[in-house]
Amino acid sequence: MMAGYHPLVKQMLDGELSLADLPPELRGEGEEALRLVQAADRAPVALSPAVEDRVMALVRGHAASPARRAWRWLHAPRELELRLRVRPWAVWGGALAAAAALALLLSRPARTPNSETRVASRDSVFVRFVLYAPGARRVAVAGTFNQWDRSAAPLVPAGTSGVWTTTLALPVGQYQYGFVVDGERWVADPAAPAVDDGFGRRNSLVAVTAHGTHVL
Numbered sequence: 117m118m119a120g121y122h123p124l125v126k127q128m129l130d131g132e133l134s135l136a137d138l139p140p141e142l143r144g145e146g147e148e149a150l151r152l153v154q155a156a157d158r159a160p161v162a163l164s165p166a167v168e169d170r171v172m173a174l175v176r177g178h179a180a181s182p183a184r185r186a187w188r189w190l191h192a193p194r195e196l197e198l199r200l201r202v203r204p205w206a207v208w209g210g211a212l213a214a215a216a217a218l219a220l221l222l223s224r225p226a227r228t229p230n231s232e233t234r235v236a237s238r239d240s241v242f243v244r245f246v247l248y249a250p251g252a253r254r255v256a257v258a259g260t261f262n263q264w265d266r267s268a269a270p271l272v273p274a275g276t277s278g279v280w281t282t283t284l285a286l287p288v289g290q291y292q293y294g295f296v297v298d299g300e301r302w303v304a305d306p307a308a309p310a311v312d313d314g315f316g317r318r319n320s321l322v323a324v325t326a327h328g329t330h331v332l
Contacts, residue, residue, distance in 0.1 A: 125149050240285045241324050247271065247295045247303065250278030259293025259319075261286050266296045288326055292319040 125146050127133045138146045245257045255271040261284070262268040271280035292311065295303040304310045305320035313319045 121145060121149055129153065240287045241326065242283050243286050243322065243324060244281060244283045245269075245271065245293075245295075245305070246279060246281045246307070247297075247305070248279055249295070249297055249303070252278075252280065252297045254298060255280040256296045256299075257282060257284075257293055258296055259291050261289075261291045261293065266299060271295075286324045288324050290321070290323045292321055294319055 121129070122142055122145060124133060124138055124142055128135060128138060128146050129149055135143060135146050135150065247255055247257075249255055256266055257269045257271060258264045258266050269282055269284055271282040273279070274281050292313070293305070294317070295305065297303055302317055304318045308320040308322055310318040310320050
């Protein structure tokens with residue numbers, strides 16, 4: 117008898133393959149394995165009543181053991197009743213804190229997310245940058261406000277129209293900037309004035325004041 121069958125023959129014996137699915141060189145081994153399986157005695161094995169009684173006695177003894185009873189006690193569902201003592205001053209304190217938070221939220225001025233510029237803090241203003249760049253894979257804005265870092269201020273596409281936009285909080289001041297398309301191509305802002313940077317490239321200009329942006 118062979119010490120072991122080929123893995124494909126074992127798959128055939130498990131019912132995953134048929135004899136016809138085996139390669140020609142393994143069909144002889146497969147037929148031999150089928151003959152051995154068919155020749156095996158598949159008659160059911162009957163245990164004597166004495167063996168069955170001994171097994172059931174061991175099972176009942178295990179179920180009645182102290183360790184088993186402790187396990188069932190630990191996993192049995194129970195109802196727990198929790199009583200919380202709430203002091204009146206704690207209830208009033210929580211109510212006053214919630215009322216103060218609500219008053220603070222109601223007193224804040226409404227934000228205008230669609231405006232071109234919004235006051236971000238006492239010395240900064242929200243400035244929206246927009247570029248029409250259909251076909252671009254990525255767009256960023258770099259300038260003197262972020263040390264010309266090409267990845268510091270990426271724009272996001274506004275739908276599928278080819279418009280890219282982002283909003284930055286810039287301190288009050290004057291800045292030069294440009295758009296970087298696909299990480300390589302520098303594009304000046306067509307909606308802003310530009311100045312020669314001395315290296316053959318045009319940089320856009322923006323002046324940020326406490327009241328918004330102004331064209332230089």
